Amino acid sequence: MGSGTGSSSRTELAAALHRLRSTLARVRAELELAEADGDSPPVGRLRADLSEALELLGAVEAAAFGIVPVLVLDDDERLAELTARGLRRLGYEAESAGRIRALRPHEVVVFDLGLSASLDSAQRATLKAARPIVVTGAADPRSRAIAADLGAVDYLIKPVELTDLAAAINRRMADQSG
Amino acid sequence: MTAKLLVVDDEPRTAELTAEILRRAGYSVDVAKSGTEALERVRMGSPDLMLLDYDMPDMEAPEVLDSLRSGGERIPFPVIILTGARHSPGDQVVGIERGASDFIVKGTDRQVMLARVRGALRERASGPGPVVRGRLHVDAFRGEARLGDRQLKLERRPLLMLQLLANHSGEVVTRSELLELVWGSSYTGFEHSMEQAVHQIRRELREPGWIETVRGIGYRFVIQN
Numbered sequence: 001m002g003s004g005t006g007s008s009s010r011t012e013l014a015a016a017l018h019r020l021r022s023t024l025a026r027v028r029a030e031l032e033l034a035e036a037d038g039d040s041p042p043v044g045r046l047r048a049d050l051s052e053a054l055e056l057l058g059a060v061e062a063a064a065f066g067i068v069p070v071l072v073l074d075d076d077e078r079l080a081e082l083t084a085r086g087l088r089r090l091g092y093e094a095e096s097a098g099r100i101r102a103l104r105p106h107e108v109v110v111f112d113l114g115l116s117a118s119l120d121s122a123q124r125a126t127l128k129a130a131r132p133i134v135v136t137g138a139a140d141p142r143s144r145a146i147a148a149d150l151g152a153v154d155y156l157i158k159p160v161e162l163t164d165l166a167a168a169i170n171r172r173m174a175d176q177s178g
Numbered sequence: 179m180t181a182k183l184l185v186v187d188d189e190p191r192t193a194e195l196t197a198e199i200l201r202r203a204g205y206s207v208d209v210a211k212s213g214t215e216a217l218e219r220v221r222m223g224s225p226d227l228m229l230l231d232y233d234m235p236d237m238e239a240p241e242v243l244d245s246l247r248s249g250g251e252r253i254p255f256p257v258i259i260l261t262g263a264r265h266s267p268g269d270q271v272v273g274i275e276r277g278a279s280d281f282i283v284k285g286t287d288r289q290v291m292l293a294r295v296r297g298a299l300r301e302r303a304s305g306p307g308p309v310v311r312g313r314l315h316v317d318a319f320r321g322e323a324r325l326g327d328r329q330l331k332l333e334r335r336p337l338l339m340l341q342l343l344a345n346h347s348g349e350v351v352t353r354s355e356l357l358e359l360v361w362g363s364s365y366t367g368f369e370h371s372m373e374q375a376v377h378q379i380r381r382e383l384r385e386p387g388w389i390e391t392v393r394g395i396g397y398r399f400v401i402q403n
Contacts, residue, residue, distance in 0.1 A: 054285040057285070058283070076354055078352065078354045078355070079354045079357075079358075081293060081294075081297060082297070082354065082358045085280055085294070085297060088270070088274075088280060088281055089271075089274045089280070090271070091270045091271040091274075095290070159368055
């Protein structure tokens with residue numbers, strides 16, 4: 001469930017650490033300025049910066065330990081979370097969402113084709129770049145064409161057992177590190 | 179009934195902040211500051227769910243899990259492990275194998291944490307043990323159900339489904355939850371099988387009011403006189 005830690009990982013680790021340091025330095029500077037001026041610190045900005053720092057820390061960990069994150073997207077958010085929980089139990093770093101969000105570095109996306117109609121062009125491009133694993137209840141040629149258009153690397157027909165989904169994720173990860 | 183949670187973390191501020199987030203979400207929360215203290219608290223009374231820090235000076239999470247199991251096959255309540263740093267996937271699996279239900283990386287969005295707590299509590303509510311609701315008695319573990327003195331002939335999945343619904347009497351149990359908890363699949367495709375199970379339950383009960391269909395969402399168990 002991890003990728004190699006070659007020179008590209010070291011480069012990513014260095015980049016993520018650099019950005020993390022910059023973000024934390026920004027937070028400290030905001031606090032120092034607020035303290036010097038006797039003002040209240042800018043809570044909203046600091047919270048956004050700290051959220052970013054935590055995301056960057058995740059990127060650092062992923063690069064250091066070779067962890068590949070997984071995002072399960074389904075219009076039924078509860079179903080998406082049940083699947084993500086099942087994957088976490090198998091050892092994956094899985095999260096769920098009801099709509100596409102900014103992806104973490106190298107995130108493997110499990111995408112319910114039912115969401116395809118709701119994608120705007122930017123989201124479609126994000127998804128295509130991620131080369132998702134598509135899960136769908138339909139096996140008709142039109143659905144396959146939609147999946148192909150989204151850059152799907154795998155096409156699984158519901159019901160999908162977790163072990164089959166895990167195998168697809170592993171294939172996708174092997175493809176990524178190859 | 180308010181669910182009782184136990185937060186276990188050796189960093190007092192982290193423990194209290196986590197507890198406060200959970201209290202504001204309506205839970206009753208206790209805090210333990212070590213693995214040893216957590217085990218003592220559990221001996222005094224089991225929580226409905228434990229949030230357990232992975233790394234503590236006296237015990238790591240797998241040791242706490244082993245002690246909680248104390249020879250039994252499973253821990254009688256869900257345990258979610260809180261990790262400060264992401265461990266290798268292997269460590270995560272070890273935690274699950276020793277009885278943890280889920281993992282949360284510290285610093286995870288508050289709403290995500292609350293969703294995972296809700297999910298684990300829901301799962302617990304469907305656990306084994308006989309359920310008595312009015313004239314209905316269901317014991318899926320023993321494979322039996324009866325209405326008054328009359329035995330109900332139900333196959334395994336309809337029986338599990340009836341027990342799950344009875345456990346959540348008055349609440350809507352969604353189709354997704356039923357698929358996950360009764361069919362062990364998080365994907366649809368067993369929906370026809372679920373409808374057949376409902377049909378079998380209603381046919382055996384011979385009284386339609388016990389199981390209400392909540393259109394497009396799921397089913398609700400309603401006690402009948």
